[in-house]
Amino acid sequence: MRGLYIHIPFCVRKCSYCDFYSLPGRQDRIKPYVSAVITEARAYAGLSFHTLYLGGGTPSLLGAEQLKNLIGGLRETFDLGGLVEATVEVNPESATPGFLDAAMDAGINRVSLGVQSLSDCELESVGRVHTAARAIDAMTLSRNLGFTSLSADLIIGLPGQTWNTLSAALETLVRLGINHLSVYCLALEEGTPLAQRPLGNLPSDDTQAELFELARAFLIGQGFIHYEISNFARKDHECLHNLNYWRGGEYLGLGPAAASHLQGRRSRNRPTLDAYVENPTGQVEYVETLGGEEKAAEEAMLRLRLLVEGIDPGVLSGRFSPATIETLVSRLDDMVMRGMLEFDNSRYVLPASRILTSNEIFREVLGTGTCGVPGGRHCEV
Numbered sequence: 001m002r003g004l005y006i007h008i009p010f011c012v013r014k015c016s017y018c019d020f021y022s023l024p025g026r027q028d029r030i031k032p033y034v035s036a037v038i039t040e041a042r043a044y045a046g047l048s049f050h051t052l053y054l055g056g057g058t059p060s061l062l063g064a065e066q067l068k069n070l071i072g073g074l075r076e077t078f079d080l081g082g083l084v085e086a087t088v089e090v091n092p093e094s095a096t097p098g099f100l101d102a103a104m105d106a107g108i109n110r111v112s113l114g115v116q117s118l119s120d121c122e123l124e125s126v127g128r129v130h131t132a133a134r135a136i137d138a139m140t141l142s143r144n145l146g147f148t149s150l151s152a153d154l155i156i157g158l159p160g161q162t163w164n165t166l167s168a169a170l171e172t173l174v175r176l177g178i179n180h181l182s183v184y185c186l187a188l189e190e191g192t193p194l195a196q197r198p199l200g201n202l203p204s205d206d207t208q209a210e211l212f213e214l215a216r217a218f219l220i221g222q223g224f225i226h227y228e229i230s231n232f233a234r235k236d237h238e239c240l241h242n243l244n245y246w247r248g249g250e251y252l253g254l255g256p257a258a259a260s261h262l263q264g265r266r267s268r269n270r271p272t273l274d275a276y277v278e279n280p281t282g283q284v285e286y287v288e289t290l291g292g293e294e295k296a297a298e299e300a301m302l303r304l305r306l307l308v309e310g311i312d313p314g315v316l317s318g319r320f321s322p323a324t325i326e327t328l329v330s331r332l333d334d335m336v337m338r339g340m341l342e343f344d345n346s347r348y349v350l351p352a353s354r355i356l357t358s359n360e361i362f363r364e365v366l367g368t369g370t371c372g373v374p375g376g377r378h379c380e381v
């Protein structure tokens with residue numbers, strides 16, 4: 001399995017909590033940016049991919065024509081004949097019928113909507129540009145156009161949020177037919193306006209944890225599977241692209257700040273739009289090759305995020321030496337003895353009681369004191 005990620009670093013304006021590489025007010029660069037992505041892609045011409053993910057930023061700001069150019073260029077460059085999932089992230093304010101139609105025509109079969117909340121006060125408090133009504137319209141439009149794989153992002157811990165507003169959002173999304181939901185706890189990321197000037201009505205950590213538990217119980221009651229720490233899906237609607245990250249698979253990321261993992265090497269592009277447009281193939285920031293034990297530990301840490309699948313040492317044994325597997329298994333067994341992990345049905349899994357406090361466990365699995373997740377968001381949930 002190999003995934004292709006395209007980073008689209010444009011946004012209408014910057015949300016106060018955001019530390020992703022995205023730039024407001026630079027939409028004039030979209031056309032040259034799409035050409036630059038195709039140029040970078042040509043450096044890897046002929047590779048085949050099973051999943052495609054357009055993330056950001058705000059990919060829906062590409063508009064119909066540039067989306068068509070981008071996907072057309074990728075199809076000419078790569079072997080996408082075996083593509084099983086193609087996702088585009090869409091923000092409600094730019095979810096136009098023209099864009100969604102073009103996405104469908106281009107072969108996109110999964111829409112991930114940046115809903116975040118269905119309370120106008122909560123949305124406004126962190127600088128989101130859309131309203132709850134616009135988010136509902138975008139969801140309805142996507143469904144009516146025929147997208148059968150629909151995901152939404154929700155944030156827990158927004159200023160003023162209560163179980164009343166959160167449960168109303170969850171009920172509405174379920175009623176509208178979403179079959180995948182990513183639920184993130186708001187984190188005060190260093191350097192963001194929200195971290196510099198935190199609002200007085202931010203829910204406490206305990207309230208955040210309580211809201212997450214309530215949301216989890218509600219979604220499980222509605223038939224969703226809590227398959228990854230921050231992700232819930234109806235059966236067969238898990239995000240295949242992200243599953244590949246968590247299973248330690250290969251991926252190519254194109255665009256500024258995009259990360260790649262190919263043939264045992266990890267690299268990342270510099271987060272600089274202008275330099276990228278000038279010289280798309282000259283922005284690789286670092287290349288790292290992990291040793292066997294380090295790689296096995298990292299893959300184990302990523303797989304622990306998969307709450308049902310967990311770590312099956314048998315799956316890892318084909319790719320790592322017996323000595324590496326032995327070291328890893330002995331560390332995991334020790335963690336089971338100390339109640340940090342459970343061993344169930346030949347798999348090591350995170351106990352349900354530790355989902356909200358998993359970073360300590362990840363650090364221990366890695367043995368390095370870091371718990372970065374490539375391509376993922378960084379907070380405990």
Ligand code: SF4
Pocket residue numbers: 010011012013014015018019020022056057058091114
């Ligand atoms: S829309 Fe998303 S990427 Fe853009 S600023 Fe807001 S949180 Fe960041």
